[in-house]
Amino acid sequence: MNLIFSKKKNTLLTTIFGIFLIAILMVIPTGYEDALIYQGTERATGKVIEVDNSMIKTSGLVQSGEQKCILLVQNGIFKGEKIEGVNFLGGSLEKDKIYKIGDRALVTISCDGDVIKSAIMSDHYRLDKEMILLAVFAVFLVAFAGRNGFQAILSFCITILMIWKIMVPLYLKGYSPVWVGIVITALLTGIIIFFVYGVDKRTIAASSGALLGIATTCILGILFTDLFKIHGAIMPNAESLLYSGYQHLDLTSIFMSSIFVGASGAMMDLSVDITSAIYEVVEKRPDISSVQAIKSGMNVGKAAMGTMTTTLLLAYSGGYISLLMVFMAQGTPIDHILNYKYVASEILDTVVGSFGLITVAPFTAITAGVLLAKNKNMLHNN
Numbered sequence: 006m007n008l009i010f011s012k013k014k015n016t017l018l019t020t021i022f023g024i025f026l027i028a029i030l031m032v033i034p035t036g037y038e039d040a041l042i043y044q045g046t047e048r049a050t051g052k053v054i055e056v057d058n059s060m061i062k063t064s065g066l067v068q069s070g071e072q073k074c075i076l077l078v079q080n081g082i083f084k085g086e087k088i089e090g091v092n093f094l095g096g097s098l099e100k101d102k103i104y105k106i107g108d109r110a111l112v113t114i115s116c117d118g119d120v121i122k123s124a125i126m127s128d129h130y131r132l133d134k135e136m137i138l139l140a141v142f143a144v145f146l147v148a149f150a151g152r153n154g155f156q157a158i159l160s161f162c163i164t165i166l167m168i169w170k171i172m173v174p175l176y177l178k179g180y181s182p183v184w185v186g187i188v189i190t191a192l193l194t195g196i197i198i199f200f201v202y203g204v205d206k207r208t209i210a211a212s213s214g215a216l217l218g219i220a221t222t223c224i225l226g227i228l229f230t231d232l233f234k235i236h237g238a239i240m241p242n243a244e245s246l247l248y249s250g251y252q253h254l255d256l257t258s259i260f261m262s263s264i265f266v267g268a269s270g271a272m273m274d275l276s277v278d279i280t281s282a283i284y285e286v287v288e289k290r291p292d293i294s295s296v297q298a299i300k301s302g303m304n305v306g307k308a309a310m311g312t313m314t315t316t317l318l319l320a321y322s323g324g325y326i327s328l329l330m331v332f333m334a335q336g337t338p339i340d341h342i343l344n345y346k347y348v349a350s351e352i353l354d355t356v357v358g359s360f361g362l363i364t365v366a367p368f369t370a371i372t373a374g375v376l377l378a379k380n381k382n383m384l385h386n387n
Contacts, residue, residue: 015203016152023159023200030166035174047114049083050130051076051090053104061094069096074104074126076112083114083121090124102128156200164193179253183227186262190219190269197273207280210376214369215276219265222272222361226264229353235260239350260350268317268358275313275362276369279305283373299374306366314359321355 055075062070072092078084090112094101104110109130115122146154167189175185194215195208202208237256238244240263246254282305283298293301322329332342342348 015205016156019156019200019203020159023156023163026196027159027162027166030163030170033170035170037174037177043113045115045117047081047083047116049081049112049114050079051088051110051112051124051126052079053106053108053110054087056104056106058103064096066098067096068101068103069094072104074110076110076124076126078112078114079109081114082119083116086121088112088114088121088124090126092126104129153201160197160200163196167193176254176259177251182255182258182262183223186266187219187223190266191216194219194269194273198277201277202280206376207284207373210283210373211273211276211280211369213372214279214365215269215272217368217372218272218276218361218365219269221364222265222268222357223261225357225360226261226353229357230257230261230264233349233353235346235350235353237261239347264354264357265361267321267354268361271313271317271358272361272365275306275309275365278309279366279369280373280377283370283377287377293378295374295378298378299370302370302373303367306370310362310366313362317358317362318355321351321358325351 053074054077057073060070061068061072071094074090074092076088076090078086078088090110092102092104092110094103104126111127111130111132112124113127114124143158146157148154150157172185172189176182195212198211198215199208202211235257237258237260238247240256240260243256243259247256279302283302286301287293287298328347343352
């Protein structure tokens, strides 16, 4: 079976398309760039050269009060100046931070022209280390995966930009989270699989299988969120969003959309695996019928589903280890644990996402078998 375009042309086409799409997404405004709290301020990095902990109150593990630091501003209009920065402590181990001499901090400087009114230390400066980590990741990915690694980087960038530039702003503006999530997920599925195969029947086959699985997850997520009586406020920081002036948002619908958006990556992975397996079978056996190709795809799907469902379980539960430790330390009965709303929401995420994976296998096997194999023997079951 011949590809629609040659591998070289597909690579060139997907690369040009990816760079062009990234450029467009980067210049699209979110509409939330000029927040009132940051107007009249200068953001800069500062190196801590002195610390004053005299106003910090300690009670066991909890610290409250404020820490004052003398900072040497390293960039911006106040570069080279020494300023006093304040680090407010709210008694939360999760959010509070303590600075030491030599640390670098991200600072929000409130100013009137050249006059500094105050300087709030937001957090330790990590952007340089994040950039190093991402750069090392990109180098290793390209070194080991070559062309596919570079395409994966493009997919990674596009996914981040689509979520940040389009999905999140539309959610904040009150558009239907479920429909926005479906459209964005469908676009990302098509784009990411396009980077894998280019202009090819395999792109259609894998995308169709993944989208049918995502649709199944969406329907089940909406149904069981209602049956479980889960409110969207269960999501981290959801209440903070309401208190920030967005009371009109439908948090429950946002939670529903998060179920199929979160599972879509695994579904794409499985659909590509099955499509590639069927393609290889058809390449080796050009005379194979569609029914036989579908059976081969189903066998691959059966083998992959066992690990995929466990992958979702580990991905969702990994961030809840401390909560499980609290339950065990307190001797909470298992029936109480499973009935808690926040535990039920994770069960919903995991099981519904896994159910979507189960349906991706047959959907992809059928679409790939029909599209990639010869159909003249479709009705002949060997």
